Amino acid sequence: MESMPSLKAFQHVLERIAEEIERTPGRGRAADYIPALAALDPRRFGMAVCEPDGTVYGVGEWRQPFSAQSVTKVFTLALDLAGEGDALWEHVGREPSGNPFNSLVQLEYENGIPRNPFINAGALVVTDRLHTRTGHAAETLLEFLRAESGNPALAFDLDVAASETVHGDRNAALAHLMASYGNIDNPVPVLLEEYFRQCSIEASCADLALATGFLARHGLRADGTRLLTRSQAKQVNAVMLTCGTYDAAGDFAYRVGLPGKSGVGGGIVAVVPGRCTLCVWSPGLDERGNSVAGVAALDRFTTLTGLSVF
Amino acid sequence: MESMPSLKAFQHVLERIAEEIERTPGRGRAADYIPALAALDPRRFGMAVCEPDGTVYGVGEWRQPFSAQSVTKVFTLALDLAGEGDALWEHVGREPSGNPFNSLVQLEYENGIPRNPFINAGALVVTDRLHTRTGHAAETLLEFLRAESGNPALAFDLDVAASETVHGDRNAALAHLMASYGNIDNPVPVLLEEYFRQCSIEASCADLALATGFLARHGLRADGTRLLTRSQAKQVNAVMLTCGTYDAAGDFAYRVGLPGKSGVGGGIVAVVPGRCTLCVWSPGLDERGNSVAGVAALDRFTTLTGLSVF
C-alpha cells in the first residue's frame, strides 16, 4: 500500500471527484415507483469519507438527508447477526444471486431460503428475525443509526413508507412465498410495515458514513463497545462485496474493489477495512438500481487513492 | 492490520495448519469423472505461501505435482486480458453465476455470453480467444507457467486430457451453444482439445503459488516485466473473489476473505494483494467442487495471520 495518500488528502480527493462528476453528462434516472424519490434531480450529488476516529470529510450535499432505502440492510444485518449469531445463516444464504434483486425464481427453486441478506427477500427475513427478537425492528435500527451518527434528528419518512405500502405487491409476494416455506415468523402485513419504515429512514452521507464506521473498526461501535466480533465484521464486509449491489456485484467489485451497499434512493456506503468508510449520494440510477454518479465517484476514489481491497 | 505477523512466521503458521488439518476427520471425495484423479487419496495435503520476491514456504506435499484443472483459468484470463484488454469483456461477463459451474441455463437466457471467465463456458471463451490470437493457447499457458515458476519440467498430462475428451459431452454442448450465438471463433473440436490440454497441466503448490505472484505484485511478472496494469491486476483479483469458487464464491469470501480460484484436481490458489500468494492442494472435494481441506486451510490461514482483504 505504498501509494496510499496521507489521510489529510481526503478532502482534496473528494473535491477533485466532485469536479469530475460535475463535468460528466449522463446520470441515469431517479427511482420512479416512489413519488418522493421520482421528483429528485438526478444530478444532485454529495459524498463523505469518515476515518475510524470519527473525523468526517465531505463535498457537495454531504449533509443533505436522503432516503436510505436498501442501504439500511447493512445495519439490520449487523444488528441481527450481533443478536443471534450464525443461527441467522440457516434462514438466509450468503451467495450472490445472479438475478435481479427482487426475483422470485431462485426463492422458489431453493425452498424459500433467500440467496443473501441484501436481496429484498433476504432483507425481509433479516427484518423479520430482528423484529421477533426486539419487538420493534425499525425502531431498533433508527436508535442504532442515531447513536452511531450522533444525529438524534434522524427519522422515518412516513410518506415514503406509505407510498411503498401502496405499491408493495412485489414485496408482499416475496414475504408470502417465504411464509409458505415457513421462513417468516411475523404476519406478513406486520413485517411489511416494519420493512417499509426501515427503508424510509432519511439520513445524510455524513450520517451513514459515520454509522458504517463499525465495519472499518473491525466491529467496534462509535463509543468503543463491541457490536460484532472481528470475524463477524470481516464476514459482513465479505457479504457486502459479493452481494451488496444487486446483480452488479461483480462489476462493482471489478470497478470499485470495495465492500459496498447501494439503495434506490441513490445512496451507496462503502468500506476500506481498517482505514475509512464512505457514503456517496446521487439520485440518478442505472438499469440495475445503483447510483450512476455514486459508482463513478467510488471508482475514482479507489483509483486516486489506491485504497482498494485488491 | 496491526495484528499481521512478521512474514518470517509463515513457516510456523503453515505447520500449525497442517497439524490441524491432519486431525480433521472428513475430507470429501476426489473427482470421479477423470480416472487419474479418482484414484487419489482424499487425505493428501500440501500448501505453499510465496512472498512477492519469490521466497516460498511450504508444508506437506507442497512440491508434489497435481492436476491444475480450473486453477489454470486464472492464468489464461490474465494472458488474454494482457493481450486484448477490455475487448474481452464483450464476450464474457464478470458477474457471479449463482448457478452450478457448468450450467447451460444462464448461457441460454443471456444469448451465449457466459457470466464470468471462471465458469466452464467463460473459460472456453477465454481459451478460444487466446487461441485465436496466439495460435496455440495451451502451449502459451504452459510456457507462462514454466517461466513464472522457474520449473521447466511442467508438462501436460495427456492421459488426463484424453480422458476428458472421452467424457467431454457437457463441454462440447457448452461450446456448440456459444458457437450458435457466434461467441466461439475456432472449430469446437479444436477448442476442446486446447481446453483439455490446458486443464491437464501438472504443477505443484510451489509452482502455482509462484505463478500467481503477478497478482500480489500488482501486475509484474517474476522477471519484473509487466503482464497486467495495476488496474487490471486489481480487476482479476476482484473477479477471483466474486467468481473463483463456482457457486460457493460468497461462502469462500465469507470464510476466507481472499481472491481465490479452485480446480477439481483439489488445488486452490489465493492472493493477499501486495503481501503473498498461496496454493493449497488436497484432492477431496465438497459437493460444489472445492477442496474440503483446501478451503479449511485457507480459512485457518487468514484467521491465524489476519491477512484477509476485509
Place this chain on the structure above:
Amino acid sequence: MESMPSLKAFQHVLERIAEEIERTPGRGRAADYIPALAALDPRRFGMAVCEPDGTVYGVGEWRQPFSAQSVTKVFTLALDLAGEGDALWEHVGREPSGNPFNSLVQLEYENGIPRNPFINAGALVVTDRLHTRTGHAAETLLEFLRAESGNPALAFDLDVAASETVHGDRNAALAHLMASYGNIDNPVPVLLEEYFRQCSIEASCADLALATGFLARHGLRADGTRLLTRSQAKQVNAVMLTCGTYDAAGDFAYRVGLPGKSGVGGGIVAVVPGRCTLCVWSPGLDERGNSVAGVAALDRFTTLTGLSVF
C-alpha cells in the same frame, strides 16, 4: 367410431371399471394440506356418466359429495368467458405450463400473465375478473352448479375454505405477484376469500357430471339456453385437454384422450363432445396432484368404449 357401444351399455361399463379398480392395489395419498381432505380413505371411489339429455349412470359412491376444489375452474372459466368473451385472453394465456401447478417462475418471466386458466395463478385471474363483473364470484358459481345439477343442496364447506386461508401463503404470493404487474383488480384478501370459497364447494360425481353437460352439448345449458357459443364450447374443451391436469396434461391426453379437469379433492370431470360427460372421484392422488384411481378409471372407460377424441 364403429366400435362405439350402445349408450345403454354405460352402466355395465361402469360396473366393470369399478370391479377392476377395486382389485388395484396402489391408490396414492389424499391431499394433506387441508385437514378435512387428509382424513379421507384414498380407496374410496365413485363414478358417474351423464348423457346430453341428463340421464345419469353411476357406480360406487357416485352420489357422495366431495370437495370439488380445482374442478370448479372449468365452470368459472366458462362463466367468465360467457360474460366477457375473448377479452379474457388478454389476461390469461391458453398454453400448457410445463411446470408444477403453482409455479411462480413462469409468471415472473411472462410479466404476470399466467399460462392458462387452470393453473392456480390463471384461476385466480379468472375468479378476479368474474368477481369484478358479478360482485360475487363464488356465489355466481354456486348458483350455476345448483341450476345445472338440479341440486339446490350444493353448498360451500366453510371449514375447508377457512383451512385454506390459514395455509394460503402460496396463493397470496401468486396474487400479489400478479397484482404487481397490474393483472388483478380486486384487493388480494377479497380475491383469496372468493377463491377459497369457490374451491370449497361440495358436490357429487352425479352433480358435477350434470354440471359439465354444457360442454357435451356444444354450449347449451341444462334448460336449453345457451351459455357458450359452439365455438367457445370447443375452445374450453381444447383448453381442458391441453391444460386440465396440471403438468400431467400430455400424459392424460395420451392415456385417456379426453378433455378433463382434476382437483386435489380427488375429483376429475371429463367430456366426450357430443356424447357424454363423466365425473370420477377417489381421494388418493399421484405426485402431480391427480386422482390415481380417477385417471385409471377414465383410461379404462375410453379403452372399453372407444370413446376417445382421437
Place this chain on the structure above:
Amino acid sequence: MESMPSLKAFQHVLERIAEEIERTPGRGRAADYIPALAALDPRRFGMAVCEPDGTVYGVGEWRQPFSAQSVTKVFTLALDLAGEGDALWEHVGREPSGNPFNSLVQLEYENGIPRNPFINAGALVVTDRLHTRTGHAAETLLEFLRAESGNPALAFDLDVAASETVHGDRNAALAHLMASYGNIDNPVPVLLEEYFRQCSIEASCADLALATGFLARHGLRADGTRLLTRSQAKQVNAVMLTCGTYDAAGDFAYRVGLPGKSGVGGGIVAVVPGRCTLCVWSPGLDERGNSVAGVAALDRFTTLTGLSVF
C-alpha cells in the same frame, strides 16, 4: 356431428379456403436460417385432404414439393414406436414443453430426458433410437414415405441438409448435452447427419396427407397392414395435439382443435381420426415457427366442416 358435410364437399371447402387465404394480407416470414427456404415467397399456398381410402382433394400448389422439416417427426415417432413400443418413453417424455422448441433449459433440469418427441431434442432421441435399430434412420423414413404416398420420386435435398449442418451448432449442443446424460447411443456427428437428412426430405401436400393416413385409419398403412396398434395410433394423435406445434400447441388446439404437426418449411399435417388427414403448405411463419396461412387454413377448415375433435 350433425353439421358435418358430405365428404364430396371437401373440394368445395378447399376452394373456399384458398380464396379466403388469397385475400388475407399478412403472411409472416419464411425461415431465414436455411438459404433454400429463405428464398421462398411467403404467399405461396397449397392444401390437400385425404380420405382413409386414399382419395385426395387439393387446391393451390398441393402437388408442389417443399421441405418437410419437422413434419417428418411424426413419421419417425410412429416408426420407432412400431419397432420398440413403450420402451421409447423411458428416453423421451410426452408432456408439452411450455418453452421454445429448441430450449436447453428444461433438458438440463430434467437430466437429459426431452419433454416430448416433437421438440428438437426429443426428435433427436427418436432418430437416434431408430438409427440404432435400423442402421439407417433417414433411409427408413424415406422408404416409408415413398410407400405411403405412392410416390417413388421422394428424395432428400442434400443442399438443405448440408446448410443445416453448417449452422447446426444448436442441435449439436442439444445432442451433446443429452449424450452427457447417457441418452444418445450414436456418435453425435453421425446422429446429426441422419437428422438433417431426415428433415431435408421434399414432399408435397398430397404426399404428406397420404403418408399421414395411418393416423386416420387407427394404425393401418396404405396397403392395409398394421403399423401401429389402435391404441398407439390414438396415442400419437394425442402427442400431436398437445405437443405438435412447438410452444403454440395450446393455441393450435384452441383454434384448430385437431392433432397437427408443423415444420419450418411451412408445412403442417393434421388428422381427423377416422375421417381424413390434411396437409397445408405456405412458407411464411409466425414468431413461433408455424405457417401463418397454414394455421389459418386449418382453422377455417374445422370451422366450415365442424370436423374438430372437440
